[in-house]
Amino acid sequence: GAGVSQSPRYKVAKRGQDVALRCDPISGHVSLFWYQQALGQGPEFLTYFQNEAQLDKSGLPSDRFFAERPEGSVSTLKIQRTQQEDSAVYLCASSTSGVGAWAFFGQGTRLTVV
Amino acid sequence: AQRVTQPEKLLSVFKGAPVELKCNYSYSGSPELFWYVQYSRQRLQLLLRHISRESIKGFTADLNKGETSFHLKKPFAQEEDSAMYYCALRRRGSNYKLTFGKGTLLTVNP
Numbered sequence: 181g182a183g184v185s186q187s188p189r190y191k192v193a194k195r196g197q198d199v200a201l202r203c204d205p206i207s208g209h210v211s212l213f214w215y216q217q218a219l220g221q222g223p224e225f226l227t228y229f230q231n232e233a234q235l236d237k238s239g240l241p242s243d244r245f246f247a248e249r250p251e252g253s254v255s256t257l258k259i260q261r262t263q264q265e266d267s268a269v270y271l272c273a274s275s276t277s278g279v280g281a282w283a284f285f286g287q288g289t290r291l292t293v294v
Numbered sequence: 295a296q297r298v299t300q301p302e303k304l305l306s307v308f309k310g311a312p313v314e315l316k317c318n319y320s321y322s323g324s325p326e327l328f329w330y331v332q333y334s335r336q337r338l339q340l341l342l343r344h345i346s347r348e349s350i351k352g353f354t355a356d357l358n359k360g361e362t363s364f365h366l367k368k369p370f371a372q373e374e375d376s377a378m379y380y381c382a383l384r385r386r387g388s389n390y391k392l393t394f395g396k397g398t399l400l401t402v403n404p
Binding site for chain 2: 215
């Protein structure tokens with residue numbers, strides 16, 4: 181595709197519901213990042229994959245958050261037992277592996293927990 | 295710990311006026327600095343990065359290590375420059391996570 185694609189674009193979840201957010205990176209991009217952007221804030225790092233390996237998950241706010249990229253392309257961010265504080269825009273970004281490469285962002289998924 | 299500070303949440307200028315969006319950072323190592331822009335209803339996209347030392351859409355930014363700043367400047371603002379601007383940093387020489395500031399919403403009035 182032409183860019184990083186995320187789905188769904190919008191998701192409303194009832195508190196306690198599980199959600200899954202999908203990211204299709206640019207073809208051939210080895211690196212994939214997830215960020216969380218709360219209202220009025222800048223994006224904050226959640227987790228990073230290089231191919232299928234999750235090299236850094238230090239930004240995941242709790243063990244309710246889980247990300248995977250089993251075949252090194254599409255990634256899914258799963259949030260279990262959603263809480264109101266999980267309401268945010270979730271951004272996915274991908275890049276090549278070269279030093280100095282920069283990240284291309286998707287449109288984001290806006291999650292609202294009611 | 296690394297931190298990016300954008301002191302202005304909102305900045306409003308008139309068309310043709312100079313504009314400067316401030317960015318200060320704290321980082322113990324050697325950083326790489328970026329400006330990302332988000333136009334209305336569009337995705338976040340790279341505007342420029344300090345290692346390229348380029349001018350994009352008339353914008354420039356110089357890394358000042360003494361003042362730990364990376365301010366974004368344009369001599370003559372245009373209405374189409376109205377957008378949200380984010381300063382970000384990462385460890386230099388890496389392809390790694392970005393640390394973002396909270397952003398500055400620039401409005402250029404006609």
